[in-house]
Amino acid sequence: MADINSSSAKIRTAGQDGAGAADDVREPDLDFELIELLFFAYRDFVSDPDTILAEYGFGRAHHRVLHFVNRNPGITVTELLDILKITKQSLGRVLKQLVESGFIEQQTGSFDRRQRLLFATTAGHDLAIRLAAPQSHRILAALEKLPAGSEAAARDFLLQLVNDTERAEVRRLTAKR
Amino acid sequence: MADINSSSAKIRTAGQDGAGAADDVREPDLDFELIELLFFAYRDFVSDPDTILAEYGFGRAHHRVLHFVNRNPGITVTELLDILKITKQSLGRVLKQLVESGFIEQQTGSFDRRQRLLFATTAGHDLAIRLAAPQSHRILAALEKLPAGSEAAARDFLLQLVNDTERAEVRRLTAKR
DNA sequence: AATTTATGTCAGCCATATTGACTTATTTCG
DNA sequence: CGAAATAAGTCAATATGGCTGACATAAATT
Structure with missing residues (x-):
């Protein structure tokens, strides 16, 4: 393997040049600590349900949809799109799979018959609870130490x-x- | 559009059947509130840098790589993989793009010449700061109200x-x- | 009757992730 | 020294989950 960058250009290093604080790496006005902690916490938090989801051939998108449908019985597609901030097409694919596999059911709205109200089935509810459990345990274990x-x-x-x-x-x- | 589910099967509804709390939607042992707040907070938090990233044709993966390289000058590829929890191939693509566009530079390690130490260039540092700024402002604005x-x-x-x-x-x- | 809204769908595209295998250079260890 | 392990890069193939834009249908609203 040949050396890379033997003629090094303008890179930023972490001091050690004896020239004082001229190339200080810190950016004191930015809260890097919380920015990074949010990344790390979320990284581990969302990974909890992955093995359960894999049993069903589902991904994190299915989890999000099932979760909010289960928590908001009768939610409409539009409301779900507002929560997830994704497009109708992106939602459509996973929602269809959840309906076809019997975790979510649709009912025509009684007030507004254009609407398709979404409900978790019993199986859907059970799966939603199974998926929420490890995340909730993680949160409660954290709070116990605080x-x-x-x-x-x-x-x-x-x-x-x-x-x-x-x-x-x-x-x-x-x-x- | 034909009606859907006119013969409704076993779905879970939110009460209103006058039968009391038999089909209570609550699951009191699970902290749904924090589970959902983590989702909503992260959803908006990571969307901040999107418009800046789009200027360069980059995505959130580029952001994460550039951030941690900028914050950890001389980080190795292996260390970066441990942080991001993605595969070498997934990292390889975005890292190559960041190197080719001049935001990250590689140097052969001096102790261990197998390593490729990663550094943000001046442009890379500036972009990392630009991307961190709206996230940091969001955090500081939140803390000001608390x-x-x-x-x-x-x-x-x-x-x-x-x-x-x-x-x-x-x-x-x-x-x- | 015309317009708007809610939903669904088509076709295509892109970004980001995966696995598994393999190569090269280099270091470490017996 | 020679073998094994490690760091990095790459290949091919595949999957997931996003996107845009256009279009269709049914139903509600104006």
């Missing part, structure tokens, strides 16, 4: 991270029960 | 969400400066 009030603090922090325009809706969806 | 101590509480909570096996390493990577 002082009282940490759950409320975490809730408040995460809610404030949500877009201003979405916060009321997210509060409604998450805090209702 | 009581003192919320930053430490958020940090502690997120760190505890990380896998036990990874926590020490994540602490080392994030808390170092």
Whole structure:
């Protein structure tokens, strides 16, 4: 293997040139710590259900859809799209698979017959609970190691991270029960 | 459009049948609230840099690679794979693009000449900062609305969400400066 | 009656991830 | 020294989950 970059151009190094703080790597006004912790926490948090999902040939997209349908019985397709922030086509594929495999059922709306209200079947509910369990255990295990009030603090922090325009809706969806 | 599911099978509904709490939707032992808040917070948090990335034809994968290279000058490919938890092939593609477009440079390791140490170029550093800025602003704006101590509480909570096996390493990577 | 809305679907494309096998260079170890 | 292990790069094939744009149908609204 030949050497790479033997004539090194302008790269940034971590000091050690004895010239003082001229090439300081720190960027003190940016909260890298929380940026990275959000990445690492989410990385491990979403990986929990993967082995369960693999049993059914499902992916994380199926998980998200099933979760919010189970939690919001009778939700419409449009409402689901607003939550997931994906396109109709992207949702359509996984939703169809969940319906065909018997985890979600559709009912024509009684007020507005254009709507297809979505419900988890018993199997869908059971699977949603199985998928939520390891994530919930991870959260509760974390909170057990932290002082009282940490759950409320975490809730408040995460809610404030949500877009201003979405916060009321997210509060409604998450805090209702 | 024909009706769907006119002969409805076993679906779960949200009460309203006058039969009491027999089909209660709540699952009191699962922390759905924090599960969902993590989803919503992360959904909006990672969307911040998208428009900047689109300027360069990059995606979120490029962002993650550039971020951790910029923050860890001289990181090896193996270390980067451990952080991102993706395969060598997945990393290879985006890393190659970042090198070819001049945001990351490689240097042969001096101790171990098999290694390719990764560094952000000046352009890479500048882009990494541009990408981190809206995420950091989102975090700081959230913390401004919350009581003192919320930053430490958020940090502690997120760190505890990380896998036990990874926590020490994540602490080392994030808390170092 | 015309328009808007909710949903579904087609065709195609792109980004990002996977596995498994294999190569090269280099280091480490017996 | 020679064998084995390691770091990195690459190949081919495949899957998932996003996207756009266009179009169709049914039903509600104006």
